[in-house]
Amino acid sequence: MSEGTWEKLAQAAVKGAQYDSRERQPHPKCLEGTRVVLLNYIYESLDRQGNSQLIWLHGTAGVGKSAVAFTVAERMRGLKVKEGSKEKRLAGTFFFSRKHTKRRTTGYFFATLIYQLASNFPSIREDVNRIILNNPTLLDHDTSLRDQMEALFLQPLQRLKLRLRECPPLTFVIDALDECASESPEDDTSESELTDLISLLGEALREPGLPITHILLTSRSEEYIHKAMQTEEIRPLVCEIPVRTSGEGVAATISLDGVDVDNDIYVFLQHSFRELGTRHPDFPQPSTDELARLASRAGRRFIVASTMMKFIDDRHNHPHDRLQLMLELTSELLPGTEVYKLYDRILSTCADPTLAYLHLSVIAALADPLPMAQISKLLGPGEGRDVESVLVQLRSVIDVPTDSNLPMNIYHSSVRDYVSHHSNSSLYQVHDITSPHSLLALSCLRLMVHDLPESTALLRI
Numbered sequence: 532m533s534e535g536t537w538e539k540l541a542q543a544a545v546k547g548a549q550y551d552s553r554e555r556q557p558h559p560k561c562l563e564g565t566r567v568v569l570l571n572y573i574y575e576s577l578d579r580q581g582n583s584q585l586i587w588l589h590g591t592a593g594v595g596k597s598a599v600a601f602t603v604a605e606r607m608r609g610l611k612v613k614e615g616s617k618e619k620r621l622a623g624t625f626f627f628s629r630k631h632t633k634r635r636t637t638g639y640f641f642a643t644l645i646y647q648l649a650s651n652f653p654s655i656r657e658d659v660n661r662i663i664l665n666n667p668t669l670l671d672h673d674t675s676l677r678d679q680m681e682a683l684f685l686q687p688l689q690r691l692k693l694r695l696r697e698c699p700p701l702t703f704v705i706d707a708l709d710e711c712a713s714e715s716p717e718d719d720t721s722e723s724e725l726t727d728l729i730s731l732l733g734e735a736l737r738e739p740g741l742p743i744t745h746i747l748l749t750s751r752s753e754e755y756i757h758k759a760m761q762t763e764e765i766r767p768l769v770c771e772i773p774v775r776t777s778g779e780g781v782a783a784t785i786s787l788d789g790v791d792v793d794n795d796i797y798v799f800l801q802h803s804f805r806e807l808g809t810r811h812p813d814f815p816q817p818s819t820d821e822l823a824r825l826a827s828r829a830g831r832r833f834i835v836a837s838t839m840m841k842f843i844d845d846r847h848n849h850p851h852d853r854l855q856l857m858l859e860l861t862s863e864l865l866p867g868t869e870v871y872k873l874y875d876r877i878l879s880t881c882a883d884p885t886l887a888y889l890h891l892s893v894i895a896a897l898a899d900p901l902p903m904a905q906i907s908k909l910l911g912p913g914e915g916r917d918v919e920s921v922l923v924q925l926r927s928v929i930d931v932p933t934d935s936n937l938p939m940n941i942y943h944s945s946v947r948d949y950v951s952h953h954s955n956s957s958l959y960q961v962h963d964i965t966s967p968h969s970l971l972a973l974s975c976l977r978l979m980v981h982d983l984p985e986s987t988a989l990l991r992i
Contacts, residue, residue: 536660543670544646545633550604550624550704554631559598559837562802565795566599569772572785573603573747576770577702583736583744585729587760588772589752590787592945593834593870596749597626599787600706603747612698622701622744623647627710629947630940632899635712635721637728638672641683644703648687655690662686676724680731688741695742708750710944726759733765788831796836797826803840807850814850821858828861834943835870841942842877842927856880874928874949875957881924888961889914889970890921891941892950894929896967900938903931909974 547554561570576586590596607621623644628634649656662682668674669682688701695701711728712721732746750756760769773786783789800822808814817825829835839861843853860876881887893906901909907918922931922939930940941947949955953962 536663537656539667539670540642540646540649540659540663543639543642545625545639545643547631548625548627548634548639548643549647550601550626550706552626555626558601559595560605561595561598561602562795562799565798566595566602568789568791569599569785569787570602572772572774572776573599574606577603577607577745577747578699579745580700580743583700583741583768584746584770585733585736585760585765585768586745586747586770586772588747588749588787589756590773591832592751592948593832593943594787594792595833596751596787597706598833600624600626600704600747600749603702604704607702607704610699612695612701619651620699620702622651622703624704624706626706627708629710629712629944630900633672635710636672637676637711637724638674640728641676641679642670645683645687652691652694654694655687658690659683659687676727677731680735685735685738685741688735688744689738692740692742698742700743700745703744703746705746706749707944708748708756709753722755726755729756729759729765730762733768736768737764792831792833793826796829796831796833797822799833799836800825800840803844807840807844811850817854821854824858825861832870834945835873838870838873838877838927838942845926847923847926870945871949871955872957874946877925877927878956878958878961881921883917883921884958885960885964886914886917887921887925888950888956888958889964889967890918891925891929891946892964892967893971894922894939895941895947895950896971900940902938903935906939909971909978911974911977914970914974 546552551558573586573588576584588596588599604621604624608619610620612618612620624647625640625643626634633639645659649659663669666678666682669679691701708725708729711725729748735741736744736746759765760771773784773789776783776785804816804822808816825839826836829839839857843850843857845853860880861873878884878887878891890906893910894900903918903922910918922929925931928942928946930942932939950967953964956962
C-alpha cells in the first residue's frame, strides 16, 4: 500500500520543475570564472548557521538569474550533509515557468519538493507515505496551499531535526517566482497565490522544530514580490541581493548587473567563440576590439550576449558572415539598450519580418508548446504558410528541434514580453498584426467546425 502511495506522489511531482530536468535543457549555468563575487556571497549565506533564511536574488529580465540558480543547485547537490553520507545538502528545487502548465502554478509545488526531499532522505519516506495515505487529497493541485505546506513540507522537515542536528544547513532553490502566472495579464490571481506561497515558506522557516534550512529564491524585481518580502513577518528572514557591502573602507554592491558583469560577458563571448572555432576551423576569431564592442552592447544582460551567439552560430550560415552582420546590427545600439532593440534587428533580417513576428508571437502565446507541424495546421493555409522556413530564421530566439515532432519553445521569457504588445517593437510592419490570442481562438474555431460532421444540427442553425 505504501509503495502505491509513493507512486502517486511520483506522478504528482513535476519532474520538469527540477533544476536538472530534461525539459529545461539546455541548462543555463554560470561559466567557470564568472559571477565569482556573487556566487561566493550566496555560498557563504547558505553555509550560515543560526537561523533559517530566505535568500532573495532579484533583477531585471535577462541578467542571468536562472543560470545562477542552476549553478548554486549543482554545487549544493555535490555537498553531503555528513562525511561518508549519500544524503545531499540540496533538499529540493522548483523552477517556475510560464511556458508549462504545471510549472506556472503553486498547486504542484510542495508535492514536487517533498518527492525530492524524501528521495534524498529515505528515512522519512514512510512518514510521507503515511501522511498521504491519511489524506490523499494533498496531492490534488487545488488543495489548500497551507494544508500542503504543513503536511508535505513542515512535518517531513521536522522529522529530520534530530538527524541533522550538527550538519550544515539544507538548501532549497526556487527559481523565477514571477513566472508563477495566469494566462491572462489582467488576472492577478497568480500574484496573490505567490504572495501566499512566500508567506507560508516564511511561516515554515520560523518553526523552532525545523533543521536550519535556507531557501534561495530568484525573481524579477516585481512590486508585489517586494511587498511580500517586506511584511513584518517575512522581513527578518530575508537576505536580499542586491546587497551593499563594505571592506577596507570601500563600499560596493553585489548584484546581478554590477560592474564586474562587463568582464563576465566578455569571458562568456570569448569562450563561446572558441567553442564555435572548434566546429568551424576556418572561422577567424573576432578581435579584442570586436569582442569588447559586443560585450558593451550587451548592457550587462547575459540574454543579449547569448542571443548574439545563437544568431551568429545558427548552423545555416557561415558564422563569419553572421558575426559581421551582428556587429553591423548592434553598431547603433547604445550600451544597456533594452533587449527588445536586438529582437527588432533580428526580425529585420528575416525575409518577411511581419510573418516572422506573427509566428514568434503565436509560439510565445501558446499555453503549452507545440511541434512545428501542429502550429502550421493550427494556423491554416493563410497565416500558417511557410512556418518552417520562417522559424528557421528565428533560431536565435526560438529553440527549433531537429525532430519536427518535438515542441518548439522560446529561449527566454523576455521574448514573450517583447511580443506581448506592438509598442515594444519599433518595426512599423508589425503594428497592425492581429493579436496572437485572437488568431489562435479563430484558428481553433476553424478546426472544430471543419471536424464537425456535416449532419450536425449546429451547422443548420
